[in-house]
Amino acid sequence: MKRHLPGLLLLLLLALPAQAQEDFAAAVSALSGGFAQKAEAVERLGASGDPRALPVLRTLADGRLLMRPDGSVLLPTENGAVDAATGAPADAAGAEPVRINNRVRAALRGALGRLSIVSTDPAERLAAAEAVFRSRSAENIPLLETAIARETDPAVRAQMELALAASRLVAADEDAKRAAIVQLGRAGTAEARALLLEARRDSPVLAAEVDTAVAVIDRQLALKRAAATLFQGLSLGSVLLLAALGLAVTFGVMGVINMAHGEFVMLGAYTTFVVQEICRPVPWLLPWSLPLSVPAAFLVAALAGVLLERGLIRHLYGRPLETLLMTFGVGMILQQAVRLTFGAQNREVLSPAWMQGTLMLPGDIAVTQNRLWIIIFGLLVLGLVVAAIRYTRFGLEMRAVTQNRRIAATMGIRTGQVDALTFAFGSGVAGMAGVALSQIDNVSPNLGTGYIIDSFMVVVFGGVGSLAGTLVGALSLGVVNKVLEPYAGAVLAKVAVLVALMLFIQRRPRGLFAQKGRAAEA
Amino acid sequence: MSATLSAPVPAARARMTLRLALLGIVLVLALLPVLNRLPVESALYVSDFTVSVTGKWITYAILALAIDLAWGYAGILSLGHGAFFALGGYAIGMHLMRLIGPRGVYGHPTLPDFMVFLGYERLPWYWHGFEHFPFALLMAMAVPGLLALVVGFLAFRSRITGVYFSILTQAMTYALMLAFFRNDMGFGGNNGFTDFKELLGMPLNTPDARAVLFYASLATLAGSFWLCAHVTRSKLGRVLIAIRDSESRVRFLGYNVTAHKLFVFVLSAVLAGLAGALYVPQVGIINPSEFSPGNSIEAVIWVAVGGRGTLLGALLGAFSVNALKTWLTTEAPELWLFALGGLFIAVTLLLPRGLIGLLRKDEG
Numbered sequence: 001m002k003r004h005l006p007g008l009l010l011l012l013l014l015a016l017p018a019q020a021q022e023d024f025a026a027a028v029s030a031l032s033g034g035f036a037q038k039a040e041a042v043e044r045l046g047a048s049g050d051p052r053a054l055p056v057l058r059t060l061a062d063g064r065l066l067m068r069p070d071g072s073v074l075l076p077t078e079n080g081a082v083d084a085a086t087g088a089p090a091d092a093a094g095a096e097p098v099r100i101n102n103r104v105r106a107a108l109r110g111a112l113g114r115l116s117i118v119s120t121d122p123a124e125r126l127a128a129a130e131a132v133f134r135s136r137s138a139e140n141i142p143l144l145e146t147a148i149a150r151e152t153d154p155a156v157r158a159q160m161e162l163a164l165a166a167s168r169l170v171a172a173d174e175d176a177k178r179a180a181i182v183q184l185g186r187a188g189t190a191e192a193r194a195l196l197l198e199a200r201r202d203s204p205v206l207a208a209e210v211d212t213a214v215a216v217i218d219r220q221l222a223l224k225r226a227a228a229t230l231f232q233g234l235s236l237g238s239v240l241l242l243a244a245l246g247l248a249v250t251f252g253v254m255g256v257i258n259m260a261h262g263e264f265v266m267l268g269a270y271t272t273f274v275v276q277e278i279c280r281p282v283p284w285l286l287p288w289s290l291p292l293s294v295p296a297a298f299l300v301a302a303l304a305g306v307l308l309e310r311g312l313i314r315h316l317y318g319r320p321l322e323t324l325l326m327t328f329g330v331g332m333i334l335q336q337a338v339r340l341t342f343g344a345q346n347r348e349v350l351s352p353a354w355m356q357g358t359l360m361l362p363g364d365i366a367v368t369q370n371r372l373w374i375i376i377f378g379l380l381v382l383g384l385v386v387a388a389i390r391y392t393r394f395g396l397e398m399r400a401v402t403q404n405r406r407i408a409a410t411m412g413i414r415t416g417q418v419d420a421l422t423f424a425f426g427s428g429v430a431g432m433a434g435v436a437l438s439q440i441d442n443v444s445p446n447l448g449t450g451y452i453i454d455s456f457m458v459v460v461f462g463g464v465g466s467l468a469g470t471l472v473g474a475l476s477l478g479v480v481n482k483v484l485e486p487y488a489g490a491v492l493a494k495v496a497v498l499v500a501l502m503l504f505i506q507r508r509p510r511g512l513f514a515q516k517g518r519a520a521e522a
Numbered sequence: 523m524s525a526t527l528s529a530p531v532p533a534a535r536a537r538m539t540l541r542l543a544l545l546g547i548v549l550v551l552a553l554l555p556v557l558n559r560l561p562v563e564s565a566l567y568v569s570d571f572t573v574s575v576t577g578k579w580i581t582y583a584i585l586a587l588a589i590d591l592a593w594g595y596a597g598i599l600s601l602g603h604g605a606f607f608a609l610g611g612y613a614i615g616m617h618l619m620r621l622i623g624p625r626g627v628y629g630h631p632t633l634p635d636f637m638v639f640l641g642y643e644r645l646p647w648y649w650h651g652f653e654h655f656p657f658a659l660l661m662a663m664a665v666p667g668l669l670a671l672v673v674g675f676l677a678f679r680s681r682i683t684g685v686y687f688s689i690l691t692q693a694m695t696y697a698l699m700l701a702f703f704r705n706d707m708g709f710g711g712n713n714g715f716t717d718f719k720e721l722l723g724m725p726l727n728t729p730d731a732r733a734v735l736f737y738a739s740l741a742t743l744a745g746s747f748w749l750c751a752h753v754t755r756s757k758l759g760r761v762l763i764a765i766r767d768s769e770s771r772v773r774f775l776g777y778n779v780t781a782h783k784l785f786v787f788v789l790s791a792v793l794a795g796l797a798g799a800l801y802v803p804q805v806g807i808i809n810p811s812e813f814s815p816g817n818s819i820e821a822v823i824w825v826a827v828g829g830r831g832t833l834l835g836a837l838l839g840a841f842s843v844n845a846l847k848t849w850l851t852t853e854a855p856e857l858w859l860f861a862l863g864g865l866f867i868a869v870t871l872l873l874p875r876g877l878i879g880l881l882r883k884d885e886g
Contacts, residue, residue, distance in 0.1 A: 257685045315871055320685045321599045322870040325826060328819055329866020336859035453696050453815070456689045491704055495697045502676055502690065 046111025268434020
């Protein structure tokens, strides 16, 4: 690439208008003059918005720019040097570095800051445009105009245009100001709003225009806030959904109350941690440790579920209160066992690169990637559970046993085996939820306790035994929580939701999606 | 299935044994503060620690009685009784805070330290009246009672029973815990209340105060026991047991199930509040962690271990589990949760009638 640099510069040179070329050459050769001349030349180059000025000024700032006794300025390359003004190859023999003083350095800082708006790196250009937007001064207008004419990246261009509008707002031209106000209004950001209000103070003549623009912004901002709240609500809802889905199987379908459910979620999260530690020595495997954790967590939690069901819960069928107490004890033991094995402090589970960062949805709504993945994952797991119950042999037997155990048994279904499998399935789903929660919550022994009550609420609210109810229940509880939060604070929002839920159960004791017919009598 | 529990009315001989056992327990307990006054060298000397720990257990035993009354007799398993206990504690805690007066760190004449720290100008309205002991004591019973009335009314009216009610009450105590953790609730937030100075004119943390509180707790325990025994043996108690064993049948027979359940639930909550009010001056602190769902369920297991459906069982369970806890948390703290979890499993699977069931095996 470096080898072609002179050629590229030459091409650029040819494409530029003759006037600009002459100005550029004059400014560059002035760099070989006295300090005052140098500083002035640097400022001129900075204001030119000429991309060729960037490498020259950077080299000057590094102290590597060369100067021949004849006054021509040379840009050192990997193998030799080129003439800074023309881009033609040149002989560096006898050249010495161009010296600078503090005044020139100060001029360089300013010029480089403005010139980065024509840098080859789009991210740098974007940052520069944002800086200009914030600093806004009428002096930047010509620079921005040149930069916009050359810009190819639409996002960077939009930001530059905003910066231009902001700069015009402080310029003297009334018409330009009006156009700028409308443009800023369309931008719809809080920053633009602040600029507009400032402009209103400075020139009251424009008050009417500013007010319309601000109203436009306010509408946009309100819409954005609503969208952001909705997303946060859905995100919280998907977490609740994941935590509650397993419960919807063991409690909703089987009618077994398992207070250790939260601990199965916790086991899933720790499985994720263990799988990550196993993958750690193998660099190419590490980014895949999270997907690998999903089946692993399912198996670990399912195994724990089978042991619990066959070993203990089986003996307490038909005694729900005893089951509740017993499984609470199991949860305690699991928590303490994990605490003694892994320590009480939080364990760190890394997010793979493809889950990090934020995604901009149309309309400038920032969405964190891992939250988005959890929503997708929650829906996938829901699909898996629905498919397993509806379309598999196991699901059919499971429904048969829960509807009428004795008739199912006479039809040759091994009810004990089905119980164990169903419980294992629900527990496994809890384990998968743990994989997702390891991404957004602290992996600690009491991870599960924070979710167990909410999960039961979701299942009861949605209607025991209804997966659709669990989905709707989880998402609506999540959204309601997030809608209330700005008014009442996180804790009171939670309390309010709990109270509302109690009142809701008054009206519909069997939840949103009440089962009808014989199944409802259980 | 709950029909497998023991018959509510023990035979005459058993009743006699029960009374004797109870009398024995009360006498032994009543001696403790006296033995505390013996010289340290004496063989019968009982340490301050033992007195205060036993005093604490007595309040736990009242809580256990309250839970047993609702669960053992009426089949209402509340996993939120810790909330009633804590509310009673907070009520008396407010009184104790008011009594500190200008002796606080900030020396404000009326505002407790945490309020000065949080920049309160005046006392919040709900803090008024708590400077009077009778009012605080009344509130220690009335607030839990009212909460139980509201929650119970809403729940029993729409026939929320069994595990649903348990989870509902657990959510209740959980929500209260979250609320009390907030600083702007005006209850000291995270730190709750502590640094109490005196109660009814006697400085706390002296042997005299310990003895007075101990006897007050013991008297309350005896009174509660008498009250519960009275309630459970009355006709009302029979209806409650019938509700426990077959709620719909009782309803079809024309009894007002909701009112019966509501009565016993509120009574139980009032007793729990009273227990909390006796607990706080003895331990010298109350904070929101008392509301944590784990506390409530631990109290339920006392009753299960002792034997639910028998009042003596509740006492036995509260004392034995807490004795085990005190011993184990000093000897091998990391094992305590295993032991507690194990108790949950063992009692539900192997000892559905609790320790009392073991003692009464021959009576059937």
